[in-house]
Amino acid sequence: MVAVTSQADQRLLERARRVLPGITQTYSKAPDQHVPGVYPAYLVRGDGCRVWDLEGHEYIDYPCALGPVVLGYRDPEVDLAVHAQVDRGPSFSLGTPLEVEVAELVVEMVPSAEMVRFVKTGSEATSAAVRLGRAFTGRDHVAMCGYHGWHEWCVGHTPRNAGVPEAVRALTHQWAYNDLDSLRGVLARYPEQVGVVIMEPVGVEEPQPGFLEGVRSLAHEAGALLIFDEVITGFRLARGGAQEHFGVSADLAAFGKAVANGYPLGLVAGRADVMELVTSATFVSGTFGGEAVSLAAARATLEKLRREPVCEHLWRQGAVLRDRFNQLAAAHEVPARMVGLAPRRVLEIAPHDGVDASALKGLIWQGCIDRGVLLGNANFVSYAHDDAAVAHTVEAFEYALAEAGAALRRNDVRETLRGLPPGEVSRRP
Ligand SMILES: Cc1ncc(COP(=O)(O)O)c(C=O)c1O
Known part of the structure; x- marks a missing residue:
């Protein structure tokens, strides 16, 4: 004992x-x-x-x-990459080539990823994706299914919502996994107001045949974007995450957790016409967005994922x-x-x-x-x-x-x- x-x-x-x-x-x-x-x-x-x-x-x-x-x-290749980057420095006054290199790897590995924005956490990644979806559709309401982190748009919907303004809480609506009717219900209650359908593609319960495809169709018929929260599934279920594993792609996907094998990195990736809004119409940017140690860890992690089974x-x-x-x-x-x-x-x-x-x-x-x-x-x-x-x-x-x-x-x-x-x-x- x-x-x-x-x-x-x-x-x-x-x-x-x-x-x-x-x-x-x-x-x-x-x-x-x-x-x-x-x-x-x-x-x-x-x-x-x-x-x-x-x-x-x-x-x-x-x-x-x-x-x-x-x-x-302490994966040996990730450690080597991290130590080498620590010797060069963690953050710089201009961009680093690692931003380009890791984004290229993500685009190569993840279905539907045409462009990438780096953040530090899964919560930031889902929040950036929701912001982009709202900006693209010009609609405020969000239909969500699963856990997406601690930011206002999603925590407002949980019992621990003190501090989240009522106006924000009223914009997010929960629907149930493997229950297309519950999503239909949300979309019908807020016609032409839902800009984003966001979900964990799989949690503990597996998707019934046709469920993920059904969500995608319902979202698009209603004029909303589909966002997969791949913070858990990304770089784990398959190299290209749940989108590759289930053969269903989303307009945008949010990643975190496994992308850098324990170093703090999140990202949102998806359609170029939506991703471009990151600077042209809205603002997703941070001092540590291109922090190089985590990006070096991510490059080593993704290269190993690509190379080995x-x-x-x-x-x-x-x-x-x-x-x-x-x-x-x-x-x-x-x-x-x-x-x-x-x-x-x-x-x-x-x-x-x-x-x-x-x-x-x-x-x-x-x-x-x-x-x-x-x-x-x-x-x-x-x-x-x-x-x-x-x-x-x-x-x-x-x-x-x-x-x-x-x-x-x-x-x-x-x-x-x-x-x-x-x-x-x-x-x-
Ligand atoms: C599915 C999912 N989305 C988002 C998040 C939030 O990520 P983070 O804790 O890195 O902010 C988590 C964290 O557990 C998660 O499981």
């Missing part, structure tokens, strides 16, 4: 509580999102598919930094992990399943008589962390997750699910959990 929230963690958490609202900078990394008392609160190092906590405990890592780490921590590896290893977990859960009679496409899997707990789903999830995570495997709410896989790491993880699943099955039979799931159950993940609207 390796993990308890250590004394070093506790001391740092105390300091954090005094100076950092929410304790961590990113909501999904806060201790209450995992198993406080069992999970480490801080990580200080990563290498390949492994990470280390403050006390030097080692874990095979599946959140992959919430998705960005697609090649593995990275995405194929993610599908293969992810499928082994998902399928073996589900077989073992069934064998130990634990009402838990890994669901979602192989490259990104989520642990789902089925309702079960008298069992607190959150405590059961925490208990499975506890068993895994005890065996050196760090799971999160969304579990990815990187090019560095080799067969040995996957085999070790399957052994951890076996242990964790056997423990969970025994606790279920004894009816003491909550008592077996050494910490607190994970909090509700409420960031998604």
Whole structure:
């Protein structure tokens, strides 16, 4: 057994509580999102598919930094590119050739990408895409489906919308995945007012046949642009993201996370006639838009994705992990399943008589962390997750699910959990 929230963690958490609202900078990394008392609160190092906590405990890592780490921590080629760029400098007074080179790679790899604008985060990328869609169509209303970040146009629609003016909230309308009628409903309620239909092309639920094509047709018939939020799917489901994987293209697509293997870069890419508006009619520009270290990381990442079977590896290893977990859960009679496409899997707990789903999830995570495997709410896989790491993880699943099955039979799931159950993940609207 390796993990308890250590004394070093506790001391740092105390300091954090005094100076950092929410304790961590990113909501999904806060201790209450995992198993406080069992999970480490801080990580200080990563290498390949492994990470280390403050006390030097080692874990095979599946959140992959919430998705960005697609090649593995400290990928040698990305490291080389980054170190070389650090030696030259991170930011300059004029543009850098890297802007052109990375944009060319994106245009080559991503279907429908004719031009590219760089930003730093996924939220900025989706917001820039929505701004462009509104500018192109001259319409203010947005029909959205999924999570798109923290900016006003989308957060206004969630329970945490304090600070977003009512006038802004009234312009965004949620519709439901795999439900074309719900999109039809929004488009009918606001005739000739919806300029943008934005969606995650896939989340946990897979698209029904014809669904993505149907969204595209409905958006275009209504005179709106279709934007794919590929912040998670981009450079992961396929080299060209969900657009390549599902064979459906959008007018614009927003990317972030995996594009630079952990360095902060986002981008919006799409039709040239829309992208041109970035400077001619509206304004999407920032001091760090051409920050060179992240662009150097992106160039190395995209070149490796283009050259090597990275995405194929993610599908293969992810499928082994998902399928073996589900077989073992069934064998130990634990009402838990890994669901979602192989490259990104989520642990789902089925309702079960008298069992607190959150405590059961925490208990499975506890068993895994005890065996050196760090799971999160969304579990990815990187090019560095080799067969040995996957085999070790399957052994951890076996242990964790056997423990969970025994606790279920004894009816003491909550008592077996050494910490607190994970909090509700409420960031998604
Ligand atoms: C689908 C999707 N879109 C947008 C975002 C926002 O990206 P960022 O957190 O980099 O601002 C996220 C982040 O998790 C996301 O999952």
